[in-house]
Amino acid sequence: RAKEQGRNTYQFYTEGMQEREVMRLELDKDLSQALANNEFVLFYQPQLNLDTGEIQSVEALIRWRHPRRGLLPPVEFIPLAEESGRITDIGRWVVMAACRQLAAWKGTAQEGLRIAVNLSGRELDDEDLVDHIREALAAENVPADRLEVELTEEIFIQNIEHNLNQLSRLHQLGVHLAIDDFGVGYSSLGYLRDFPVDLLKIDRSFITEVTERHDDAVITRAVINLAHNLGIEVVAEGVETEEQLSFLKNHRCNFAQGYLISRPIPVSDLEKALASGVLVAGITADSGL
Numbered sequence: 001r002a003k004e005q006g007r008n009t010y011q012f013y014t015e016g017m018q019e020r021e022v023m024r025l026e027l028d029k030d031l032s033q034a035l036a037n038n039e040f041v042l043f044y045q046p047q048l049n050l051d052t053g054e055i056q057s058v059e060a061l062i063r064w065r066h067p068r069r070g071l072l073p074p075v076e077f078i079p080l081a082e083e084s085g086r087i088t089d090i091g092r093w094v095v096m097a098a099c100r101q102l103a104a105w106k107g108t109a110q111e112g113l114r115i116a117v118n119l120s121g122r123e124l125d126d127e128d129l130v131d132h133i134r135e136a137l138a139a140e141n142v143p144a145d146r147l148e149v150e151l152t153e154e155i156f157i158q159n160i161e162h163n164l165n166q167l168s169r170l171h172q173l174g175v176h177l178a179i180d181d182f183g184v185g186y187s188s189l190g191y192l193r194d195f196p197v198d199l200l201k202i203d204r205s206f207i208t209e210v211t212e213r214h215d216d217a218v219i220t221r222a223v224i225n226l227a228h229n230l231g232i233e234v235v236a237e238g239v240e241t242e243e244q245l246s247f248l249k250n251h252r253c254n255f256a257q258g259y260l261i262s263r264p265i266p267v268s269d270l271e272k273a274l275a276s277g278v279l280v281a282g283i284t285a286d287s288g289l
């Protein structure tokens with residue numbers, strides 16, 4: 001009986017795995033065409049400066065306009081691209097597209113905006129990454145400090161020496177460095193001393209209940225203080241309520257990002273929203289500072 005059950009369970013998983021494997025292979029094949037077919041697009045999510053009430057940075061978040069499956073979020077293809085190594089070329093496209101966008105904004109109302117791009121640890125392995133970023137900035141004649149790079153704590157766990165070297169070179173270029181999803185990465189705090197970090201992004205999991213849970217509030221306040229004492233600025237991710245925003249303002253968090261301010265949106269929507277002032281208006285009305 002037990003044996004039979006075991007076998008059924010086994011078969012169940014095997015079939016499921018085979019199906020997933022077929023889907024994965026198909027997706028990987030589509031992914032191999034996606035760059036050539038120009039199917040990737042960057043959405044932008046604004047970051048609100050809590051001191052000035054202005055939007056001074058936007059995070060670029062990749063989407064894939066899949067020919068049959070519609071608009072796919074990164075979770076559907078970035079892990080696969082990391083496994084296959086296609087992430088290197090995708091990352092190059094992201095950096096180039098961000099630089100092109102920054103150049104296109106010259107002389108417009110968006111002139112002062114900074115763009116943050118996400119890089120995975122796998123992309124940092126690429127020896128030519130820094131050269132490529134330098135060339136992309138130069139090709140579009142964009143100052144390096146308009147570009148920010150977001151990395152998660154995974155880069156402090158493996159290949160530390162290599163990663164430190166890469167980030168030092170990037171920082172020397174003038175590119176700003178942000179630690180994404182801060183606080184969930186099982187890494188030591190020592191890297192805040194050794195790596196040239198400009199910005200910490202407190203993970204959404206601490207912000208979601210920051211006004212209801214004492215522990216989340218304590219951790220969030222501690223991270224803000226720790227960062228500020230090290231000369232690092234702080235972004236709160238996943239801000240969805242006015243109460244969270246007030247909390248963050250009261251505790252001197254520098255920036256807020258989340259659905260309350262805006263979801264990630266196409267560039268045309270971003271330009272419209274910035275021009276009409278909607279991103280700032282409702283937010284600064286009752287500033288509670």
Ligand code: C2E
Pocket residue numbers: 045060061062073074075078091094117118119120150180181237238239240257258259260264
């Ligand atoms: P991330 O960099 O931590 O980005 C934040 C994610 O949280 C985004 O999901 C964003 O849409 C979502 N988000 C923002 N505000 C809120 C909020 O208030 N509530 C909730 N529930 N969610 C919010 P998205 O766009 O699906 O991206 C997921 C992850 O994919 C990113 O996490 C990043 O790690 C990765 N990613 C995105 N674009 C790229 C890229 O160009 N290259 C690489 N390597 N990874 C990327």
Ligand code: MG
Pocket residue numbers: 059118150180
């Ligand atoms: Mg990010």
Ligand code: MG
Pocket residue numbers: 180181201203237
């Ligand atoms: Mg994040």
Ligand code: MG
Pocket residue numbers: 180181
């Ligand atoms: Mg993340």
